[in-house]
Amino acid sequence: MSLCGAMMKSSVEVNLLLLLVFTLCVKAMRYSPPEKPVLTRCRSPEKETFTCWWEPGSDGGLPTTYALFYRKENSETVYECPDYHTAGENSCFFNKNDTSIWVNYNITVVATNALGSTFSDPVDIDVVYIVKPNHPEKVTVTVMEDKGWPFLRVSWEPPHQADTRSGWITLIYELRVKLEGENEWEMHLAGQQKMFNIFSLRSGGTYLVQVRCKPDHGFWSEWSTTSYIKVPDYFHREKPMWVLITCFCAFIFLILTWLLHMNSQSLKHCILPPVPGPKIKGFDKQLLKNGKCDEIFSALVVPSFPPTAPPNCEDLLVEYLEVYVPEEQELIMEESKDLNDLCLKSGGCTSDNDSGRGSCDSHTLLMDKFREAKEKRKPREQGSGQAGTESQGNQRDWEEEGSSCAHEDMVSPSISSGRVKTWPCVFSPLPQYSSGRLEHKGSLERAKQHCHSDTLFPLGSTSSSLDQQGQHTKETLRPSNWEFGLSNKQPHLLHPHTRPQRQLQAHSDVNISSIGHKRELRGLHSPAPESTEYVEVQRVNEENMVLLQPVDSERGHMEDCSQVPLGEDYSRVNGVDRDNRLLLQREVTQGDRCFCGDRDMNGERTENCYSLSTATMTQKPRVCIHTAMPVQDNMVLGVTGYVDTSTASTLPSY
């Protein structure tokens, strides 16, 4: 019993041991059921059939079979793959009858071996979305030319299986190009067209072209087989351009060379300036060679330098005042002749051009006239004391009537409205008050005729003066006040039938000459007509005062009034105030009191009082000065201190 029990026990143990050993042996032999296969992909080339491929796992050491099962959507029926061989190893091909685009497919692959079966993961498939067409076929590449520049034309056809003609499948194409030897492809999307052009080629290069396609919902096909194309050399077409460029450059070069050659001299001077040699103007080498030194040096002498002749001093001087001096006074003149002032010319004295006088300045002519008048005068003077009295009276009248201004007038231009020259007319002898009046007038007029052109009296004024003939028109202080003043004399001097012009002339002359009159007539009754009708500018003192001297004062007015000593009865221009008025300084050495009262008769005109007794008296005949010249500042007192009224062209402002 125990033996059976022991044997039972041992058999169980043996079984267990055997079982263990068996399992161990099985494991040691490495047999296993197959590994799970994997469906790798399913593809449909034309949307009418499709194929599925799987990847088997390890077979476990035992022969394994694979089976594909599929199930259609909405159906529980499981079908097995109809075709395992058409598509190759581990594939399943579904033909047209089995393919439906309306339903999904649920596909499963089973691997079976001796030890077991293994199912793969199921896959759902929609045929429309797994379409991957074949690559395009019949890809052709040709080289074409476009205006001399080559380009590639690639054309192809769709895969024959894909039904693109009916529109069952719509394909889009893509191609890629690369140069032989390069790594980068150049991609081009061609759309639905079956032809494409490639430009910008490298001449002489070989190109590789490939095409592929894709349906609107699907996968890109494989690249077609590579097409090789060689681009011919077209670089030679660029050679003419280089030839042209070369010719152009050569042409430019030639031109530059020619220009350089033409301007070689000037360029040489620019770059290498010549060294200047010594040169003396006038130096003649030939003379030097001849050895005649005198000629050489004489040639060097410039004729204009140095100046050999001394300049004519007289020419440089400006004659400010030309006063005619009769022969009796010549000696005196010459004594007091001033360098810068007088051009006392008694005949033969030439008139210079820069004396500031106008056409009236024909000194010689006036000299002649003076002489003529003088000659007339002399007999008259000698002849008639009666005339003398008359003249005296006239002279007195003259004096009365603002001849005080006369000297100013003398100094000042007889300006009314226009330009007036007084200086030139000064020289003419005063008219005589006797019968010689006419003659005077004539002489005056004659003399004045020269001045007529220069004196620009407004006729209006003269007419007014004519209107007031015989009247004192002292009220009108118009430009020609002094004219009016003197116009009173006109009736005395001039006969009524005098013409205005002559009156004009006489005006100026009278005015001017009356200055001299005044001096002499200071005594009131010493009308020496033929004397003291002008004033001599004796000199100019340092105070820029023109010292005038009545020339014929020494002729003598044997009158009551004290004789005006010669050389003492003159007006001195003291200065010019800001109103362009000449301030005259009257220096009276001897009594001239006679004039005071008479002067007053003329009213404002003759304010200047020749109050005497004072050695020197400064007179400021305002009225007259009013009418006096509108002396310009710049010429009132010139360098030499005289007043050139001839250039006064403006009216005195009131």
Next chain:
Amino acid sequence: MMAVIQRGVWALLLWPYLLTGSLPLDCREDHGSFSRCPSISQEKLLDRVIQHAELIYRVSEESCSLFEEMFVPFPLQLQRNQAGYACITKALPIPSSKNEIQMISDKWLLHSVLMLVQSWIEPLVYLQATLDRYDGAPDMLLNKTKWVSEKLISLEQGVVVLIQKDCGFTATTLSCKLRPASFGP
């Protein structure tokens, strides 16, 4: 005993695979990979049906013109639009105008299409068989005719699937009930 153990092991291994339906819950439409959707959506089906129909129409018109050029004498070609050549399917209750189409339901519309397609399948199959036996028939015409017939059959299948989806899915039977009475002016 070993066999029993092996079967038991095998059963254990295979059991999960047999039982699991492996139906994914989400439906992803991936072009680059397998679709996980168990079924095609209705909109896509409709698009495909429409595309089908358009293609069939185009090809059939081409083949018809080609047929007329080859076989129909010239004087009779101009009578294409006459009444004699009216569509046979007039007997079928098919809506003929746009207004009528808008009045009927989608289901009825689909059924009309299905009937139309089914009615044309038999003639086309017959035509194709005849042309194959015809020696003088050009290949292009034969191909076109064959193509049209095949596509028509496919269209029928598509329409059927569409109707099934519209009406509700049943594995075996059409649950939709046709209601001709609903169609009317």
